[in-house]
Amino acid sequence: MSDTFTSYWAEAQRSLVGGVSSSFRINPFTDKPMYLSKADGAYIFDLDGNRFIDFFMGHGACTLGHNRPEVAEAMKKVFDIGFFAEFDHPLTAQLAQKIVQYIPCAERVRYVNSGSEATLLSIRLARGYTGRQKIVRIDGHFHGGHDYALLNNLASFVDLDNPGDKLSKVKHSSAGVPTKVDDTLYVIPWNNAEVFEKLAREKGHEIAAILMNPIDYNNGCIGSSTEYLQAIRKICDEHGIVFIIDEILSGFRTGLSCGHGYYGVLPDLCLLGKALTNGVPLAAIAGREKIMMKIMDPIDPVVAGGTFSGNLFGCAAGIASINIMEQSGFFVGWLKRASDFYTNLQTIFDEENFPATVQGLGCTFGIYLGTREPVRNYHDIAEKTNPALRKIFFLKCIEKGYYFHTDFTISAIHSDELLAQSLDTLRDVTRQTKMEMKV
Ligand SMILES: Cc1ncc(COP(=O)(O)O)c(C=O)c1O
Structure with missing residues (x-):
């Protein structure tokens, strides 16, 4: 890292906590933040103008490419309208109409500002709608930065003493989360419907909702199955439990219908x-009319509102993004490029006899270092993967101008040529890591 970076980081730390505005911004491989001077398409440029091919894409937010011209244009038009806060505009409902059109479970929409707010509101809505208190969370699933989410939220906070067939212990991942929160949740292992079935049989009358990701991209790439999700749907129906699927990260990666459309299962929310907006702040909760309308209950509503909710820039960006994604065949070429990349990368690892497994679904993927076998759950991550190898491998990628952070995305703008070039570099990195780490 250069003098410009070092002096800016030092300067930033004099005012910003840690020199960053999000604790997730420290790169896990370099242990430093990356400050950008510019981002464009599949590229990011650091403060010294060094160019990186980006596989992080704004924490998976910029799937259509950084600074996407159509999205930038839509936001410029907002200036022509004149931007304001705390009022809706016809663009607000226009985006909601598109969400209702393409997202299978969406009958009504309410906007919030971030994914964390969306998961928080969905929990409150389920509680308000059912009149019950308990929420079922999946051990290892990430849902943002509020008190009901900051526990058992990554592979590193999973209850590994649980072989996968019973309730997990609550494990906090942040100071400051009240222990009282523990009593409001049940944490269960993923992809085992029997555990949920038994819990619902015994405690269904207390359970407002079950919240899960349909595909776990926060821990690499681990999928679910139609059978499992259908079983969860059935148990929810039998016990009046609200089924919430978090598509904040999984959305618009396997197609316009998101993860639940991919698996063909309808959640309630x-x-x-x-x-949704290709990187412009806006999030939404969408779902069955009956539940969503609890927000407008004349007697006992679930309160859902905020100064910036449904902000015009976000709505304009969302419409522009869906306008791009709804073009016929748009996902086909993109997802084929992504899936070829995963296959070719795995071939390189195999040819180089390097212990690494590539798992990808849609445009997002994980690389598990230290294993040649599929990673199916968090026990596999803990037992089979090698964090030291992971760190060296991705550090070398970054040094060579390929940026990796926590989750890996191939944007719609990563061309065949760019991906071929990336594979050549990844082969070099593989050889160097293998020599250095003697694996
Ligand atoms: C699955 C999932 N849910 C919720 C969130 C929280 O979203 P936000 O960072 O917009 O608050 C994230 C963020 O990474 C996420 O990956």
Whole structure:
């Protein structure tokens, strides 16, 4: 890292906590933040103008490419309208109409500002709608930065003493989360419907909702199955439990219908953010009319509102993003490029006899270092993968101008040529890591 970076980081730390505005902004491989001077398409440029091919894409928010011209143009038009806060505009409902059109479970929409707010509101809505208190969370699933989410929220905070067939212990991942929160939740292992079935049989009358990701991209890439999600749907129906699917990260990666459309299962509520607007702040909760309308209950409403909710820039960006994604065949070429990349990268690892497994679904993928076998759950991550190898491998990628952070995305703008070039570099990195780490 250069003098410009070092002096800016030092300067930033004199005013910003840690020199950053989000604790997730410290790169896990370099242990430093990345400050940008510019981002464009599949590229990011640091403060010294060094160019990186970006596989992070704004935490998966910029799936259509950084600074996407159509999205930038839509936001410029907002200036012509004249921007304001705390009022809706016809663009507000226009985006909601598109969400209702394309997202299978969406009958009504309410906007919030971030994914964390969306998961928080969905929990409150389920509680208000059912009159019950308890929420079922999946051990290891990430849902943002509020008190009901900051526990058991990543592979590193999973209850590994649980072999996967019973309730997990609550494990806090942040100081300051009240222990009282523990009593409001049940945490269960993923992809085992029997555990949920048993819990619902015994405690269904207390359970307002179950919240899960349909595909876990926060821990690499681990999928679910139609059978499992259908079983959850059935149990929810039997016990009057609200089924919430968090599509903040999984949305618009496997197609316009998001993860639940991909698996063909209808939740009651889903949460959208990130790629909905290609990186412009806006998130949404969408779902069955009957539940969503609890927000407008004349007697006992679930309160859902905020100064910036449904902000015009976000709505304009969302419409522009969906206008792009709804073009016929748009996902086909993009997702084929992504899936070829995963296959070719795995071939490189195999040819180089390097212990690494690539898992990808849609445009987002994980690389598990230290194993040649599929990673199916968090026990596999803990037992089979090698964090030291992971760190060295991705550090080398970054040094060579390929940017990796926590989750990896191939944007619609990553061309065949760019991906071929990336594969050549990843082969070099593989050889160097193998020599250095003697694996
Ligand atoms: C699955 C999931 N849910 C919720 C969130 C929280 O979204 P936000 O960072 O917009 O608050 C994230 C963010 O990474 C996420 O990946």
